[in-house]
Amino acid sequence: MIPQDYLGLAFFSMLCCFWPLGIAAFYLSQKVLQLQQTFDSSLEKPQFPGASAEFVDQLEFIQPNVISGIPVYRVMDRQGNIINPSQDPQLSKETVLNFYQKMTMLNTMDRILYESQRQGRISFYMTNYGEEGTHIGSAAALDPNDLVFGQYREAGVLMYRGFPLDHFMAQCYANADDLGKGRQMPVHYGSKDLNFVTISSPLATQIPQAAGAAYAVKRENTNRAVICYFGEGAASEGDAHAGFNFSATLECPLIFFCRNNGYAISTPTNEQYRGDGIAARGPGYGMLSIRVDGNDVFAVYNATKEARRRAVAENQPFLIEAMTYRIGHHSTSDDSSAYRSVDEVNYWDKQDHPISRLRHYMTARGWWSEDDERSWRKQSRKTVMEAFERAERRLKPNPELLFTDVYQEMIPSLNKQRESLWRHVQQYKENYPLDLYEK
Amino acid sequence: SAVAITGCACSRTKTQRRHAAHFTFQPDPVPSQYGPTQKMNLFQSITSALDNTLASDPTAVIFGEDVAFGGVFRCTVGLRDKYGKDRVFNTPLCEQGIVGFGIGVAVAGATAIAEIQFADYIFPAFDQIVNEAAKYRYRSGNMFDCGNLTIRAPWGCVGHGSLYHSQSPEAFFAHCPGLKVVIPRSPIQAKGLLLSCIADKNPCIFFEPKILYRAAVEQVPEDPYTIPLSQAEVLQEGSDVTLVAWGTQIHVLKEVASMAQEKLGVSCEVIDLQTILPWDIETVCKSVVKTGRLLISHEAPVTGGFASEISSTVQEECFLNLEAPISRVCGYDTPFPHIFEPFYIPDKWKCFEAIKKMINY
Numbered sequence: 001m002i003p004q005d006y007l008g009l010a011f012f013s014m015l016c017c018f019w020p021l022g023i024a025a026f027y028l029s030q031k032v033l034q035l036q037q038t039f040d041s042s043l044e045k046p047q048f049p050g051a052s053a054e055f056v057d058q059l060e061f062i063q064p065n066v067i068s069g070i071p072v073y074r075v076m077d078r079q080g081n082i083i084n085p086s087q088d089p090q091l092s093k094e095t096v097l098n099f100y101q102k103m104t105m106l107n108t109m110d111r112i113l114y115e116s117q118r119q120g121r122i123s124f125y126m127t128n129y130g131e132e133g134t135h136i137g138s139a140a141a142l143d144p145n146d147l148v149f150g151q152y153r154e155a156g157v158l159m160y161r162g163f164p165l166d167h168f169m170a171q172c173y174a175n176a177d178d179l180g181k182g183r184q185m186p187v188h189y190g191s192k193d194l195n196f197v198t199i200s201s202p203l204a205t206q207i208p209q210a211a212g213a214a215y216a217v218k219r220e221n222t223n224r225a226v227i228c229y230f231g232e233g234a235a236s237e238g239d240a241h242a243g244f245n246f247s248a249t250l251e252c253p254l255i256f257f258c259r260n261n262g263y264a265i266s267t268p269t270n271e272q273y274r275g276d277g278i279a280a281r282g283p284g285y286g287m288l289s290i291r292v293d294g295n296d297v298f299a300v301y302n303a304t305k306e307a308r309r310r311a312v313a314e315n316q317p318f319l320i321e322a323m324t325y326r327i328g329h330h331s332t333s334d335d336s337s338a339y340r341s342v343d344e345v346n347y348w349d350k351q352d353h354p355i356s357r358l359r360h361y362m363t364a365r366g367w368w369s370e371d372d373e374r375s376w377r378k379q380s381r382k383t384v385m386e387a388f389e390r391a392e393r394r395l396k397p398n399p400e401l402l403f404t405d406v407y408q409e410m411i412p413s414l415n416k417q418r419e420s421l422w423r424h425v426q427q428y429k430e431n432y433p434l435d436l437y438e439k
Numbered sequence: 440s441a442v443a444i445t446g447c448a449c450s451r452t453k454t455q456r457r458h459a460a461h462f463t464f465q466p467d468p469v470p471s472q473y474g475p476t477q478k479m480n481l482f483q484s485i486t487s488a489l490d491n492t493l494a495s496d497p498t499a500v501i502f503g504e505d506v507a508f509g510g511v512f513r514c515t516v517g518l519r520d521k522y523g524k525d526r527v528f529n530t531p532l533c534e535q536g537i538v539g540f541g542i543g544v545a546v547a548g549a550t551a552i553a554e555i556q557f558a559d560y561i562f563p564a565f566d567q568i569v570n571e572a573a574k575y576r577y578r579s580g581n582m583f584d585c586g587n588l589t590i591r592a593p594w595g596c597v598g599h600g601s602l603y604h605s606q607s608p609e610a611f612f613a614h615c616p617g618l619k620v621v622i623p624r625s626p627i628q629a630k631g632l633l634l635s636c637i638a639d640k641n642p643c644i645f646f647e648p649k650i651l652y653r654a655a656v657e658q659v660p661e662d663p664y665t666i667p668l669s670q671a672e673v674l675q676e677g678s679d680v681t682l683v684a685w686g687t688q689i690h691v692l693k694e695v696a697s698m699a700q701e702k703l704g705v706s707c708e709v710i711d712l713q714t715i716l717p718w719d720i721e722t723v724c725k726s727v728v729k730t731g732r733l734l735i736s737h738e739a740p741v742t743g744g745f746a747s748e749i750s751s752t753v754q755e756e757c758f759l760n761l762e763a764p765i766s767r768v769c770g771y772d773t774p775f776p777h778i779f780e781p782f783y784i785p786d787k788w789k790c791f792e793a794i795k796k797m798i799n800y
Binding site: 147149178179180181183184188190191192197198200202205207208209210211212213214215216217219220238239241242243245246249250404405406407408409411412413414 | 498500525528530531533535536538539540541542543544545546547548549551563566567570571574575576577578579580581582583584586616617619640641669717720721
């Protein structure tokens with residue numbers, strides 16, 4: 001289907017002095033040549049459907065730029081001073097105080113619940129030490145209706161949104177007030193009202209799910225965004241690759257928020273990846289990406305706010321890699337002194353902590369004094385302890401709840417199993433801790 | 440696969456002639472209770488169900504590999520043009536992504552219909568299906584669920600599919616509470632069961648017997664209708680042996696029932712299980728109490744295949760009614776072979792022989 005070339009006819013006509021025909025034919029032949037140019041493989045431009053780029057005749061491998069990688073965006077220095085005033089989000093005193101109080105309340109709750117596991121009161125716990133900035137900064141930049149998919153170290157997002165201490169405690173104690181009905185290990189929080197999807201233990205499974213949710217939310221046309229949190233370790237899972245690729249190809253209003261805290265249990269980042277962290281992968285998927293100082297709550301806030309605005313306005317995903325440090329152990333089942341030095345941990349705790357940096361910012365403005373600090377610490381500890389004691393006293397949920405919600409409806413075979421358990425427990429009741437559970 | 444199904448009409452040498460299909464599709468009578476019907480094969484009945492869904496449910500979306508142009512088995516032909524590219528779209532080549540994405544769509548409240556190109560390729564999505572989809576409602580205390588998710592995949596032997604285009608993986612998923620697993624035997628069943636799966640508020644896996652996509656033709660109602668899940672269907676009543684199967688194998692068993700009647704004077708009751716999970720224990724047990732003999736047949740390998748679950752439950756419930764050990768006529772414990780398929784599959788002669796043994800026990 002080669003277009004007819006009028007060039008020959010053009011010259012013939014012109015030669016025979018039939019100029020009008022000749023000129024017309026010449027004009028047409030140029031158009032044909034142009035048409036041919038798009039499919040003419042003899043022209044020096046790649047035609048591959050898979051990539052649009054120039055040819056190059058030098059053999060050169062692209063250097064993955066690990067030494068001087070993607071720079072880290074920050075607003076405050078380690079002492080809480082604003083570096084570039086144009087980047088100060090200039091939030092109100094009330095807002096900043098709220099950031100601070102949420103971060104410190106989280107810290108206080110972490111200390112008490114970690115201890116309670118050590119004392120055998122709850123079975124398991126994971127702290128958020130050192131990463132409070134990533135939670136509060138990002139949560140504050142979102143709309144309350146935005147859907148959150150988390151991994152397991154994002155309790156501050158829930159706290160910022162107003163999840164009551166009683167609910168945190170109820171889930172950890174798996175008592176009758178647990179919204180999750182006592183089915184999961186501690187810290188597997190969820191809240192329908194606060195648009196925080198219940199966490200699950202398998203890592204990175206939430207990443208492609210967030211892409212799907214964002215796609216559905218896009219079709220609803222209600223200006224909602226979806227945010228998906230995960231650690232740098234989880235980013236190695238196949239599901240992460242799937243989620244990134246799907247969100248980019250299907251144009252989803254989604255923020256990927258990677259907490260790069262240096263460790264996946266005992267595995268340091270140099271054993272987790274060889275490239276320039278997680279942010280460098282974004283461009284590979286066609287995704288706008290940024291690396292931020294995760295311990296700078298304003299940097300996290302600014303980046304998330306802008307990513308959210310554009311994700312919704314432009315229907316495309318954004319990747320934020322928040323660099324931070326996991327000050328605590330992976331969980332109560334971990335003792336990190338087995339694989340890292342106390343000096344390293346102390347550096348982050350003392351020299352570069354999101355809570356301290358924000359406090360310096362506040363005290364520099366006269367918004368927070370030593371007295372405020374003392375009384376707030378006392379008050380927050382008291383509030384947490386009171387919730388803790390209430391949770392301790394509460395009964396566990398009715399064991400009937402072992403059998404419900406497997407399907408939306410109860411099915412006959414499961415009902416039979418439920419009845420058989422009850423008959424058994426009636427017969428052997430002294431061997432079952434029925435007193436601890438609601439009737 | 441058309442050649443494998445219809446057999447070769449021309450004269451070729453023995454080495455080149457491929458076998459005719461191991462079954463004859465027997466269409467069901469035209470249903471009269473669902474309105475006007477149209478001649479449809481299996482893939483067209485699927486298209487019809489999807490068309491009805493996209494028309495009535497504005498949140499419904501269909502996605503997977505190659506669904507945009509109509510799908511490798513033509514199940515989604517015409518739907519993208521009719522309903523728009525935001526509703527019928529291709530995804531990247533990634534099953535764990537397809538199912539994960541589908542879960543997210545469902546969690547956000549929209550109806551998600553995910554296509555996995557072959558059931559043989561569902562395994563990368565196994566974690567998302569078993570650890571996530573099946574457990575979403577339970578683990579969240581019913582705050583979240585992905586009941587709006589339906590996964591469809593072509594399933595079962597096709598004459599030449601070999602290891603990776605013939606598998607019947609229902610047993611892997613039968614072991615997973617929270618899922619529903621459904622397998623139709625025909626176009627009328629497929630449309631009704633698929634619409635039930637889509638409407639069902641639990642994540643469903645719908646396996647479509649690929650060998651029937653073109654071979655099975657029936658008069659299928661144009662309007663939507665549902666066939667209830669977890670209700671096995673007694674296709675023909677009998678008094679001597681209960682035969683249980685699902686999907687393509689139903690047509691094999693129907694022929695076996697005729698053979699048994701003709702050659703042995705044995706009256707067979709044929710049951711289409713339809714829903715593998717949760718399965719209709721009551722209907723099967725009621726039948727075995729009557730006949731005293733049970734034969735279960737499936738293409739999937741016998742060890743750990745779903746027949747073992749049925750057999751185990753039936754012997755618990757009907758032990759004293761059994762006249763003979765329960766018989767399982769299934770695929771061998773090998774990967775699904777290519778050139779050896781005629782020897783591998785649980786064909787009518789193997790089933791017939793098994794009935795003979797049970798009668799003479």
